[in-house]
Amino acid sequence: MPAKAGIQVCAEAPTPGPGGRSLTIFSRLMLSYLALLLMATGVSTYSILQLGQMQGITRSIIQFDTRLLDLHKNMADALLSASRYEKNIAVLWDPELYRSFLVAREDFAKYLDEAMLLAEPGEMHDTLRRLEEHHRSYQSLFAEEVSLLEAGKPLPEDHDGRDKEQALDQALADLTHLRSMIQQDTFRKVRELDEAGVRAQTVAVVITAAAFLIGLLLSGIITRSIISPLSRMRKKTVEIASGSFEPDLDLPSPPEIGALARAFNTMCTRLKEVDRMKSDFFSLMSHELRTPLTSIREGTSLFLEGKGGEVTEKQRKLLTIMSEESDRLIRLVNSLLDLSRLEAGMVPFHFSEGDLPPLISRTLDELMPLAESRNITIVREIGEVPALPMDTERIRQVLRNLLGNALKFTPPGGTVRVAVQRTDDGIRLSVADTGPGIPRELLAGIFEKFRQAAPAHSLQLQGTGLGLAIARHIVQAHGGKIWAESEAGRGSTFICVLPF
Template identity: 35%
Template structure:
């Protein structure tokens, strides 16, 4: 990767040249004055209009010129080596600072000049050591979080199944007759047990996504039939609010996917659409074949989302509206899990919405399945830090328009590196950015992602126990 601010390397070249020229200037001025004075005195002793004068005059000129050339060469050589002795430790500090910027907290300097530069080097090394310790603590904390999440979820789920069975046996009077009041109490306990089980299952899914242990069973699947089966399954829930589920997609190809995972995503989106739609409304389920993927969509005519909600709706535990969340329940992890499933297959998921008009959730599924699943940070991820840096870069380049463009890209969930590079290329084609500005912005964006990639690469990813927990 190119340096993020590659023109900075000219600073040191310029420093060397300026210092060398300074030595040359000083080396020429002093001796030049002495040679000039000597030349005037010598010239005054010569007798004009004589053959001896002409010979001596030529010799004097040649000697003066030769002495000036030799002084200039020696001064330049001495000045060059002295300037290098100054710039070398500065170069070393600069390279170490670049490594630190890229997330390499093991970068150190070794400057032994016994001056202020050596003191600066020691201060830099102490700073790098402190950052390295902080990064190590962060990695250990993240590892502990993943271990705690995975192990706790498994341990909590273990007693849930026998607990439910025993409660159901009590409710069905397997152990003897119970009163109506006892039945009502058991129903309350069973509902909350089921809710607790759903929360534990959500946490298990999150732990699988973060540990890259999300299971996919790929097989050739007819997308049209799959959508119809999902809609038939969700119709029972929709009829409780007299909502119509309308399939608007045409003929679709059969592709290799995990139908259970796609069903999980679609069911979640349709379920949310039903929850937040008014009675008697219509929900449209669509799928379109694109160049290298299939684009699914679920469109409702519900309460809609604000611009801020559209940005944050896929974050874990985020609830769009407090009163509605209490009314309909939920952990706030459903859309986060959907995002993890789709992104694990290199797809995209986003939402377009207007308050009081409705929302349309989109997601894409590539034709080519991804077998080697990569870990995806969904809890305590660095996504917010990356987006903040991208926002600053766009505002520095585009001014006030940069914030507007950033918000639009964020709403479309197009703040990944490939989409940003495509967007920058479009700005260049529209003559909004010159080539040098576009290239600089690309380098800065590349640097933002490379820093975070190096940090992620240094982390130990916890692998949860190999239990059959799907």
């Protein structure tokens, strides 16, 4: 039957539960990676846009502002050159100088036209228009003088050239104002460039920090969503290893772990059924065995008493062995029955207020002959403790198991120490021996049925492996707890705490 149940557990496919609509582990990881990728893409996109803006400002400075400054310088040079030629011509007419003047005038006009094409509509463009008008006025006034000089006529006596000088000064003032505006525009663009860089740096830092924090948050959430159910499954595994087969593992998400949890529950159901079948089998067999074993023991006793005729010495030895083995088997059957009834919750407990020290003393008195025969010293450290509600017979059964084990595994000449004291949790009973101890890897399972930790060379000391399992059930029924502390080669201490 167990093998068949095991096959069913492996073959059964978990049915999808409510968690089937949840995101799988792969989907969660992909979504987190996608979120991080989108944030990284956002940072990159913003950085590219800011770099494009900064590049546009830099190109504007290079293509327009720098060129306008060059044109301003060329116009100023051309205008000053024309002014020098004009003054020399006014003193002494020279056609060569006049041709040089005309070249300077054409250069000025060419540079001015290019500047007007580059200048944006607004104050700079208006300034260039005024510069053009003042330059045209200056040229027209000088052209009147040239026409007189070319005809060989003297200039009028009332002609002082103030209008021409005023037009030239205004043109030069326009050039100065133009240079100031170009510089201001350049400074403004440099500030915009600096602000764009600072803004891009700030936003990049903020988005990077936010992406880092969000990444940590997503990683924590996803990791917790995976680790938390796995931790619960690990705890459930420990419970299964300790003999608890309740199918109460509810892990709807993630779906993969939810399916595994349902498989766990199915396995627990099968294991619980197998465990129940085993307990029923032991209980049934115990009932069936106790009657014939009792008959065998009683029949053996009758033969030993001579009821069946005279018994030889050899027959007496054989009958004695049969009687002892019958007693041992009856004790085993009784232990199996007790454990089966305890596991099924069919043992009635009769609680009443009682003192623990007298029970310990009576149990020690019962076992004293065994201790004396093996030269084992029993040390009692029993303090003042209050009465507690307990089933006296069941607690004595626990004491017999703990003290009997201590005496059984303590070598001749050893010591068994029994201590009772009051603690915050209840009354603490400890039984310590100087036996071979229990290996660490066996310590956790010694309270399971059919588990023993006797040395391999001490087969004569081994019992049924049921005493500690029965003791655990009785202590737990009293609301207490029981455990063992031991190291191989350094003895063992069994501790029981009962609430009062």
